[in-house]
Every structure is written in C-alpha cells, then in structure tokens.
Ligand code: GUN
C-alpha cells in the first residue's frame with residue numbers, strides 16, 4: 001500500500017466551534033506533527049518522525065496542513081464569465097452565462113472545460129465540490145470522468161431546464177431529460193467517490209412537471225443529492241411567485257415537488273421568511289451561502305445569524321462564475337464581511353469549520369472527509385502561512401492562534417497553496433522547494 005508522511009502544523013476541528021467569542025475548545029492544533037497516510041487514508045498522527053525507510057517523508061514544518069476545502073456550490077462552465085460587468089442575476093444569466101454554457105454542446109469544449117475546472121479546484125485547495133455543469137449530459141459525464149480519474153469526491157448532475165432559456169440549453173422533452181438523468185445515475189452514482197445530484201437549475205427554468213420528475217428520481221434512488229438555487233435576487237423571487245402562484249413561497253415550489261431532504265443543497269437563500277427557514281430546518285436541507293457572488297451580483301446580504309438561530313444548516317460556496325474566486329479563503333473573507341455589515345462577527349474557527357468539517361457533516365460525509373482523523377480519506381492541503389509582504393508582516397505580529405488563522409483567512413488565497421492531496425496523491429506540480437526530504 002502506498003505510504004506517505006507529512007510534517008506540518010496540523011489544524012482541524014473535533015466539534016463545532018462556539019458562535020460567540022473565539023474559543024479554542026473545538027480546535028485541534030498540532031504544530032510540527034507528522035501525519036501518516038497509508039492506502040489513501042490517514043493512518044495516524046504523531047510527534048516523532050516515522051522510520052523513513054518505511055514512510056516516504058515530506059518535511060514541511062512551518063507550513064499549515066488542513067483538510068481539503070469543501071465548496072458546496074460552483075458552476076464548472078462559468079469560469080470564462082467570472083467578473084462580467086454590470087448586471088444583476090437575471091440579466092447576467094441571459095447576457096453572459098447562458099451563451100457561455102451553450103458552448104459546451106460541443107463535446108470537445110465540454111471535455112476541455114471539465115479538465116480545466118477540476119484542475120482549478122485543486123489549485124485553489126478545494127478537494128470536494130458540489131458542481132453544476134450544464135444541461136448537456138456529455139458535459140456532466142466529462143466532469144465525472146475528470147474527477148474520477150483523480151479519485152476525487154465530487155457531487156454533480158446534469159442541469160435540468162425546460163423553459164426560459166435558449167433552445168440549445170433546454171431539455172428536448174421531459175422523457176429525454178429523465179432518461180439522461182437515469183443513465184448518468186446508473187453509470188456514476190456511487191462509482192468511486194462520485195455522487196449524483198439532481199440539478200434543476202432554479203424554479204424559473206423548470207416546469208412543475210420537470211421538478212416533479214426530479215422529485216420522483218430523488219425518492220427512487222437512495223443517497224442521491226439535490227442541488228438548486230433559491231431566493232437569490234428580489235426580481236427572481238417576484239418572477240417565481242408569478243410562475244407558481246399556488247406555492248406559498250419560492251422554497252415551497254421545491255417542497256411541493258418533493259425536493260427537500262437532508263441531502264438537498266440550495267444556494268443563496270437570502271430572501272426567505274421564518275416559515276421557509278423552519279421548513280429547511282425540519283427537512284434537513286442546507287443553504288449554500290455564496291457571499292462573494294451575492295456581493296458581486298448585488299443580490300443581497302444573507303443573514304447567517306438568523307439561519308443559525310432557527311437551526312438551518314449552512315455551508316459555504318464560491319458560486320463561480322457569479323462569485324469572483326474559486327478560493328475558499330476569499331469566500332470565507334467575504335462571508336466575514338457580509339456578517340460584519342449586519343453586526344455579527346464570525347470567528348476564524350466558525351468560518352474554517354464551515355468549509356471543512358461542518359460541510360462534510362452537513363453533506364453526510366463526516367466519516368470520510370473534513371478532519372485529520374485516522375481512517376478518513378487523506379484529502380489534504382498544505383499551505384504557507386503567508387505569501388505576500390503584507391501577509392508576512394501580519395503573521396509576524398499575530399500571536400494567539402486565532403489571530404494567525406483569522407489573518408491567514410482574510411489575507412490569503414491560492415498563492416499560499418503548496419500542495420493538494422486527493423486520497424494521499426499529490427495533485428499539483430511539485431515546486432523545487434517542496435521536494436520530499
Ligand atoms: N440562478 C440560476 N442560475 C444561476 C447561476 O448560474 N448562477 C447564480 N448565481 N444564480 C443562478
């Protein structure tokens with residue numbers, strides 16, 4: 001069995017950090033420890049260097065070793081439209097996003113796009129993602145192939161749309177969309193580390209019949225996920241109310257179609273009311289908070305504190321291309337700022353936990369990823385504490401661990417990344433400085 005030992009500052013969580021003041025109770029920091037990996041899983045953690053004859057050693061003391069980040073909502077075909085100027089959601093979709101996604105009708109484009117996207121995720125320290133490809137089954141297939149070839153945990157599904165989008169982006173018929181979903185589910189769901197998510201884009205681009213078909217499949221196949229968007233933008237919310245006058249709310253459109261359960265991930269959720277929040281809590285569905293996207297598209301300020309009070313599960317997501325970076329550090333920094341604007345100060349522990357152990361638990365993957373725990377899959381990222389002069393100066397000044405990690409989150413990005421490991425396998429080209437000892 002392949003073995004590897006890495007020495008670094010190990011940081012992960014043993015419980016959910018408290019919401020009020022930064023408290024280290026749930027934080028497990030093991031500076032200059034060796035993490036041993038065997039057969040793709042974490043074998044053990046120890047202070048002493050292992051026998052180098054038995055364990056190939058990578059000594060990166062002074063670096064930070066974290067569980068790989070989990071991005072719970074991102075669009076693989078939207079990298080080419082990141083940072084498109086001047087539009088709110090509905091115009092942005094029509095002007096930039098739909099044309100970009102239409103290009104993936106060409107399987108060669110879909111193939112190249114999937115390859116670039118998976119590489120980009122790993123180059124930003126994200127080892128697990130919930131991904132919207134496009135409506136094209138071949139684009140979804142290409143994405144699964146890229147992730148599977150690397151042994152990556154990835155959740156995705158072909159996007160479902162049957163109205164209010166260009167013809168080339170709409171499913172030809174209900175029956176064909178259902179057949180394509182079933183073929184992809186049977187080929188990919190549970191293969192290696194791939195899971196299938198029914199992926200109705202949002203209520204405005206699916207008929208009630210299409211949403212119901214997705215609900216039927218969700219009930220028929222155990223372990224499927226469901227991902228969609230909800231209540232992101234006020235004009236969108238008004239439009240959905242016109243399209244589904246019988247529904248109590250935007251969220252209720254999905255509830256009526258049987259789309260809410262503990263493996264449902266709904267992006268944004270800014271414009272929800274208390275009844276919606278109670279429905280989310282009771283169904284176990286989670287909101288994927290997309291702070292950089294919400295700021296960039298001018299969608300609104302998600303009230304995380306309110307969701308927490310009600311007991312709604314919340315994870316964090318880049319939402320590229322509405323979001324402006326695949327970096328989860330940048331996403332966490334934006335999340336901090338959005339809460340600060342509402343008088344709530346998130347600790348570095350809450351932020352980091354949400355993007356690692358918290359997301360793993362809310363996706364039902366807590367026994368596999370999110371922690372540096374023996375038996376977990378070795379999805380890991382090795383980071384520098386600082387890569388810019390500003391961040392270096394800040395790190396020299398910062399003393400308690402919380403301050404160091406908070407500064408790292410606020411000032412850092414993918415430039416800090418030294419190596420990403422998926423099931424113990426390095427994914428990035430080794431730089432000279434990161435050769436094994
Ligand atoms: N709502 C429906 N489609 C999309 C999308 O691609 N991005 C975002 N941010 N919101 C959406």
Ligand code: ZN
Pocket residue numbers: 073074075229267319322
């Ligand atoms: Zn999105």
